[in-house]
Amino acid sequence: MGKNRKTARTADRKASRSFDIDDPVLPKAIDEAALGSGGFPYDKKLDRDTYETELRNLQIELVKLQVSVQKRGERLVVLFEGRDAAGKGSTVKRFSAYLSSRRVRTVALAKPTEVEAGQWYFQRYAAQMPTQGEIVLFDRSWYNRAGVERVMGFCTQDQLADFLREAPQFEGMLVRDGIHLFKFYLDIGREMQWKRFHDRRHDPLRSWKITEIDRAAVGKWDDYTKAKDELFRFTHTATSPWTVIRANDKRRTRLEAIRAVLAALDYEGKSKKIVGTPDPLITGAGPDFFYTA
Numbered sequence: 208m209g210k211n212r213k214t215a216r217t218a219d220r221k222a223s224r225s226f227d228i229d230d231p232v233l234p235k236a237i238d239e240a241a242l243g244s245g246g247f248p249y250d251k252k253l254d255r256d257t258y259e260t261e262l263r264n265l266q267i268e269l270v271k272l273q274v275s276v277q278k279r280g281e282r283l284v285v286l287f288e289g290r291d292a293a294g295k296g297s298t299v300k301r302f303s304a305y306l307s308s309r310r311v312r313t314v315a316l317a318k319p320t321e322v323e324a325g326q327w328y329f330q331r332y333a334a335q336m337p338t339q340g341e342i343v344l345f346d347r348s349w350y351n352r353a354g355v356e357r358v359m360g361f362c363t364q365d366q367l368a369d370f371l372r373e374a375p376q377f378e379g380m381l382v383r384d385g386i387h388l389f390k391f392y393l394d395i396g397r398e399m400q401w402k403r404f405h406d407r408r409h410d411p412l413r414s415w416k417i418t419e420i421d422r423a424a425v426g427k428w429d430d431y432t433k434a435k436d437e438l439f440r441f442t443h444t445a446t447s448p449w450t451v452i453r454a455n456d457k458r459r460t461r462l463e464a465i466r467a468v469l470a471a472l473d474y475e476g477k478s479k480k481i482v483g484t485p486d487p488l489i490t491g492a493g494p495d496f497f498y499t500a
Contacts, residue, residue, distance in 0.1 A: 226401050226425060228401075228404055228405055228408050228417070228422065228425065229408065231409055233401075233402060233405045237398045237401055237402060237405075238402060240396075240398040241396070241398045241399040241401075241402040241455070242399065242455050242456070243396070243455075244395075244396020244397055244398040244399050244455065245394065245395060245396025245397065245399065245453065245455065245499055246396070246453070246499050247396060247399075247453050247455040247456070247489070248453070248488045248489065249456060249459070249488075249489075252456045252458060252459075253456055253458040253459050253462075255458075258458040258462065261462050262301065262458075262461065262462060262465075264481045265462060265465045265466060265469065265481065265482070266301070266304060266305050266465070267305075267481075268465075268469050268477065268478060268481060268482055269302065269305070269306060269465060269469065270305055270306065271474055271475065271476045271477065272468075272469060272472060272474045272477075273306050273307060273310060273311065273342060274474075274475070275473075275474035275475050276310070276340055276341075276342060276474075277310055277340040278340075278475075279340075280339035280340050281339070281340065281385075281387065282336070282337040282338070282339060282340075282341060282385060282386045282387065283337065283341075283342040283343070283386070283387045283389075283468075283472075284336065284337060284342075284343050284345070284381065284386055284387065284388045284389070285302070285342070285343075285344050285345070285389045285391070285464075285468060286344075286345035286347075286348040286350075286388075286389070286390050286391065287299060287344070287345065287346055287347070287348075287391050287393060287464070288347060288348060288350045288354065288390070288391070288392050288393070289391075289392055289393030289394060289395070289454065290393075290394070290395055290400055290424070290431055290435075291400065291404075291420065291421050291424050292395070292400050292403035292404055292407070292421070293393035293394070293395045293400075293454050294393055294395075294454050294457045294460050294461075295346050295347065295393055296315075296346050297457060297461070298391075298393065298457075298460055298461050298464050299313055299344045299346045301461045301465070302344060302461075302464065302465055303342075303344060306342065310340060310341050310342060311341070311342040311343075311344065312335075312337070312341070312342070312343050312344070313343075313344045313345075313346060314335045314343055314344065314345050314346065314348075315345075315346040315347060316331060316332075316335075316347075319331065328349070328352065328366075328369075328370065328373075329349055329373070329377050332345075332348065332349045333377075336381065336386065337386070349370075349374065349377070350374070350438065350442075352366065352367065352370040353367065353370060353371060353374075353434060353437070353438045353442070354431070354434055354435075354438070355420060357434050358424075358427055358430045358431055358434055359420065359423065371437065371438075371441040371442065372441070374441070374442050375441070375442055375444045375446070375447060378390075378442075378444075378446065378447035379444075379446050379447065381447075382446050382447060383446075387472065388447055389450070389467070389468055389471070390447060390448070390449050390450065391449075391450050391451075391452060391464055391467070392435070392438075392439075392449055392450070392451045392452070393452050393454035393460060393464075394435075394451050394452065394453055394454055394496070394499065395453075395454050395455055396455055397428050399455045400424075400428075401425065404417065404421055404425065407421075435497075436497065436498055439497040439498075440497075443492065443497070448492060449492055449497075450467055450485075450490065450491070450492060451490070451491060451492060451496040451497065452464060452467075452489060452490050453488075453489040453490075453496075453499075454489075459486070459489060463485055463486055463489060463490045466482060466483060466484075466485055466490075467485045467490060469482045470482050470483070470484060470485060
């Protein structure tokens with residue numbers, strides 16, 4: 208695998224030089240390769256009618272789940288990680304769209320303040336954990352340390368090593384205390400990431416989403432891949448496993464994330480027929496999902 212990775216890194220560097228995010232014209236080769244990049248198994252996006260019907264049905268099930276969580280005094284945490292432009296925010300939005308805002312919170316923490324930077328790393332995340340009857344959705348999480356902070360040099364090697372050792376311990380405490388914890392990694396192909404970056408850059412309503420970090424990520428694909436591989440190796444445990452969703456099609460991504468949570472939990476009025484089972488072609492764990500290019 209090492210030789211293949213080296214070859215892939217060389218190809219990444221050459222390809223990144225041919226991609227100019229500021230050029231208003233996206234190269235045809237990138238556009239055509241986007242959907243199938245990274246081993247995505249479908250050659251077409253899910254059609255809109257099917258998507259909207261399934262989404263509505265699953266959101267009805269989410270409402271039932273929230274009622275059950277509140278009634279039973281349960282606590283639910285769902286975190287979303289992945290490369291930039293993987294669709295984390297839009298998935299969180301569809302997850303929470305029809306849930307009571309009094310009992311669901313979305314957490315998307317900004318850069319640590321000076322005070323937070325001087326605290327225990329997990330402290331500001333621990334403060335966001337749900338109370339009884341509450342659902343908390345993390346749009347990025349404590350795994351910032353193993354991703355962007357690592358790749359961009361915002362943490363030291365010692366801090367990274369401490370994190371990879373301590374994250375499973377932190378999550379183990381949450382689970383043992385009764386929290387239902389779901390960890391999703393949304394995985395997209397390189398050309399799909401470029402296409403989404405390009406779409407954002409040239410859409411006046413979304414151009415604000417493109418940051419210097421995003422620009423830097425264009426040439427750091429292999430660095431993020433290495434970070435992803437180590438993240439899974441150290442933090443995929445029996446107590447707090449990762450679920451990977453191949454996320455080149457945002458419609459399928461949203462449905463699969465919601466479906467995976469609903470399928471794993473019991474709640475009053477659950478329709479197993481509507482919930483179904485996660486699509487094994489794009490949702491799973493293990494080497495076939497963890498170590499794709």
